[in-house]
Amino acid sequence: MVDPANSSEQNESADPPSGPKRRVHPWVRRWVYAIFWLLIAWALAAYLLLPALWRHYEHHPSLESAPKTTETKNGIPGDPLNVGLVGTKEEIVRAFAAAHWYPADPVTLASSLKIAEGVVLDRAYPTAPVSPLMLWGRHQDLAFEKPAGVSPRHRQHVRLWQSEDHGDDGQPLWIGAATYDDSVGLSHYTAQITHHIAADVDAERDGMMSDLAEAGQLVRRYQVTGVGLTVNGHNGGGDRYYTDGELDIGVIAVGNVRQSEPPVELANPPAVVVKNRIWNWFRPLLKKTDDTAGDAADIATKESPADAPRGDEQSK
DSSP, X not given: OOOHHHHHHHHHHHSOOOOOOOOXXXXXXXXHHHHHHHHHHHHHIIIIIHHHHHOOOTTOGGGGGSXXXXXXXXXXXXXXXXXXXXXXXXXXXXXXXXXXXXXXXXXXXXXXXXXXXXXXXXXXXXXXXXXXXXXXXXXXXEEEEXXXXXXTXXXXXXXXXXXXXXXXXXXXXXXXXXXXXXXXXXXXXXOXXXXXXXXXXXXXXXXXHHHHXXXXXXXXXXXXXXXXXXXXXXXXXXXXXXXXXXXXEEEEOGGGOOOSSOOEEOXXXXXXXXXXXXXXXXXXXXXXXXXXXXXXXXHHHHHOGGXXXXXXXXXX
């Protein structure tokens, strides 16, 4: 028979000795709670409160339901929509002519060969074709460009789509994507030859609208929410972009009558004004980061033997 006394002793010896329980210090618990609630507050502000405050369509309510980006023919999100013009097709064409922007040639075999020649041999082609992007199931209705040097490798350009549904005062709206072609290379997604855009798409938006205003073609300007504040967006070619997210709209003077005064600018809501001021402080930091990365890439390219020009390229 088993001795109960011995059994009790064995059980007691098998149990690990119980020491004093370790208690979490109250200040640690308070910090954990504080960090938790701060994260909750940040998530609510970043994803609900601030976007709601920054969304505004008081000057053009129908654009709230409009697309915010273009698409490639493969359905990949393309360049952000950041400009709009109100006027007839004839007024749009004359306005860009007055601002010294050129209409882009259609994409054909001949124009494709000519732009390739211009890029490789550094020859002028101010009306070089612009690759198609899609909106509302069709490619751009109009495209304009402004050379930034001799070669079409660098240029300012805009694609525009006409919309009767989102017009203003009985005039059609031409909504578009204005970007700056910074280089020519391979798409990061499809490996096709394409232009790569500069990341600061706001600079091109503002530059295009300023050119039209200085040419006396605009009577009124205002903004609505476009793609929204974006720090690390990517277009259909994989190019990074950043933007304050505003879509800048200009109303063309009827009959292109040259205006002697700057266009009337309609005010943004106070929350958007504050957001834009903060963005204008932050934006140079992004540009500096991009410039540093670009310089590093240039140095790496120059130092890489694999990327050195081949003999037949040098002969060109």
